[in-house]
Amino acid sequence: MDLPLTFHLTSIQLRLINYCRLYLRIITVADITLAIGTHITLLASQGLQDSSCPSTLQWLILPCPHQIAWTQWNILLQFLSHQSKLLKPGGISLQIMTHMTAHITPLQQLIAW
Numbered sequence: 001m002d003l004p005l006t007f008h009l010t011s012i013q014l015r016l017i018n019y020c021r022l023y024l025r026i027i028t029v030a031d032i033t034l035a036i037g038t039h040i041t042l043l044a045s046q047g048l049q050d051s052s053c054p055s056t057l058q059w060l061i062l063p064c065p066h067q068i069a070w071t072q073w074n075i076l077l078q079f080l081s082h083q084s085k086l087l088k089p090g091g092i093s094l095q096i097m098t099h100m101t102a103h104i105t106p107l108q109q110l111i112a113w
Helices: 005-006 011-024 042-046 065-080 107-111
Strands: none
Touching: 005 042, 042 065
8 A cells, every 4th residue: 555655654664554464464445444435444443354355365474463563553544544434435445555565574674673
C-alpha cells in the first residue's frame, strides 16, 4: 500500500507496519474493510488474521508481531479512519500495497532496529 508513505512515517515505522501487514496477509486496504468499504474490520483493528477469506497466495509464516509493531499498525489505522469508519470510504479501498510489498525484510532486520 503506497498510502502509508503519504503520512510521513519513518522507515522504522513503515517496516513495523509492513510486518503487521504481512502477518495479517493484507494486500489492499479493501482486505481490512467491510464489504461495503466504509469501516475497518474488527479483526484488522485487533490484529487478528481473517481466516474466513483464505488466500491462494503463498504467504510467509510469521510469528505474531511485537506490541511495538501493533502500536504502529494502530497509528496507521488512525490515519485511515475515525472510530473504525474510513475517512475516505471507497476512495482508498483499491490502492494496492505495491511499494510495501517490495520491502519484505528478514525478521532479524526488523527486530534489530
